[in-house]
Amino acid sequence: MKATFLIFELILVAFSCIAQFYQPGIIPVEKSWEYIYGDKNNQGVPDGTYFKDVNNFLGKYTGIWQGNAGDKTIKIDGTKIVDHRSREIKEDKLLLRYKITDQNGNEYINTLNLPKDATMTAEGDVLLKAGEPLEQYHFIYFGENSECGQEGHLIIRPTNNANQIELILFPGGDLVDYTDCPNGEAVSQLFPTDDWMTLTKQ
Numbered sequence: 001m002k003a004t005f006l007i008f009e010l011i012l013v014a015f016s017c018i019a020q021f022y023q024p025g026i027i028p029v030e031k032s033w034e035y036i037y038g039d040k041n042n043q044g045v046p047d048g049t050y051f052k053d054v055n056n057f058l059g060k061y062t063g064i065w066q067g068n069a070g071d072k073t074i075k076i077d078g079t080k081i082v083d084h085r086s087r088e089i090k091e092d093k094l095l096l097r098y099k100i101t102d103q104n105g106n107e108y109i110n111t112l113n114l115p116k117d118a119t120m121t122a123e124g125d126v127l128l129k130a131g132e133p134l135e136q137y138h139f140i141y142f143g144e145n146s147e148c149g150q151e152g153h154l155i156i157r158p159t160n161n162a163n164q165i166e167l168i169l170f171p172g173g174d175l176v177d178y179t180d181c182p183n184g185e186a187v188s189q190l191f192p193t194d195d196w197m198t199l200t201k202q
Contacts, residue, residue: 025048026050027049027052028051028054029053029058029092030127032127037126048089049088051089051090051092053080055131057130057131058093058094061158061165062080063202065077065200065202066200067199068197069191069192069197071102072101074100074190075098076097077096077112078094079095079096081093081095095116095121095123096121096122097111097121098122099112119142120143120144122141122142122154123139123140124138124140125153136156138154139153139156141154143189145181145187148176148181148182148186149181150171152169152170152172153170154191155169155170163200163201167191167199168192168195168197169191171189
């Protein structure tokens with residue numbers, strides 16, 4: 001009888017631990033990468049989870065920023081929103097809209113007024129190394145000519161100056177078929193891909 005009772009108690013303890021581990025609630029957004037891409041990926045994310053920017057890591061990237069890269073002037077607008085990674089899982093994330101012009105002010109592209117669900121509105125994906133020297137925030141980027149190589153990850157990071165951030169594009173498109181693209185090759189990128197550019201808060 002004691003053995004049966006002991007087994008029953010162990011089962012209750014086990015279920016209690018599982019319930020506590022999967023208890024829905026707030027997880028700091030800087031921990032989301034662990035659940036989505038990192039060590040905790042195989043454990044799943046419980047329904048009702050909210051990846052919330054409780055420590056305001058995303059706040060420092062919001063607003064209008066502008067800088068020059070080669071012969072281009074790049075203006076970006078970072079906006080923080082609450083979105084759903086799935087029907088039952090919420091997260092704070094950034095959206096990135098942008099305007100890119102040449103030295104004479106002629107526009108290459110302007111997405112500043114696009115809605116949040118537009119393809120060319122870059123959508124925040126993950127915050128890495130929050131609060132550390134290598135902190136980065138990644139956006140999923142599809143440009144106007146994404147089918148010809150204008151896509152990949154836009155990445156921003158803080159600097160030692162609170163009024164400046166840096167940006168670079170890591171292009172995707174490795175598996176793109178460029179047969180129907182101009183000259184059968186990838187189009188030029190509008191964002192810098194070789195060096196980080198500096199953007200200043202406006």
